[in-house]
Amino acid sequence: MGDLEIRAATADDLPAIVAMLADDPLGAQRESPDDLTPYRTALARLAADPNQHLVVAVREGRVIGTLQLTIIPGLSHRGATRALIEAVRIHADERGSGLGSKLIEWAIDTSRQLGCRMVQLTSDKTRTDAHRFYERLGFTASHEGFKLRL
């Protein structure tokens, strides 16, 4: 296996990223890999925001993972900045390879370098394997995660 690179996502990575978002029990119902237009618009917005870090994991030129890290300043916890992890996806061929841990560890290291005091994420209650994965990486399921669709 070649070296793993974790770098900022570009427009050229969109087909591979969206394919990963769609190749998922929950994502299959809500993504449109045949029409990348809404994703291109969103990527431009992410690229313009210095608090957004949308990255891909690449090995031998192939996009095999993705994650979005958002840096969120705030007043609570004595003015602590926190980081939010969203949209973690690993290519089906790479699951169980340790790549997920490497991506999350990248997110934790980057959050620390950017002065964050906390990293947080939510995971659908049906994703019980993911819950064990995050607990192994040191996260605590201390909160209820509430969502409201508009």
Added chain:
Amino acid sequence: MGDLEIRAATADDLPAIVAMLADDPLGAQRESPDDLTPYRTALARLAADPNQHLVVAVREGRVIGTLQLTIIPGLSHRGATRALIEAVRIHADERGSGLGSKLIEWAIDTSRQLGCRMVQLTSDKTRTDAHRFYERLGFTASHEGFKLRL
């Protein structure tokens, strides 16, 4: 009771906001209302970020509530933008008055106006009253909320 105003927080509001953050079973252990320096730094950072909306609820010139709304672009859900609610606090004198609902409804309305497709938040598992409150407002506790302190 006078009219309620919900507006962007300013530096003059900081003592009242931090007092509310500290007047809370969890916040009492982690805030420093006697030293506002870290909060001033954080407020400057929030004010410089167009995706951050830190607001206060004011009645008759008195700050009686606060909430932070973060607008987060993203690729998943066909490039959907989402909103994150953090640091909801209601002054002790005003709890049970319906002010919490008004603040959350403000956040939902603002999120919709800004093109968000989802509003999300996490709530500590010990805050069971808050959970019922969010469910009454239409939120679903569909996710586990994981945190990692750095």
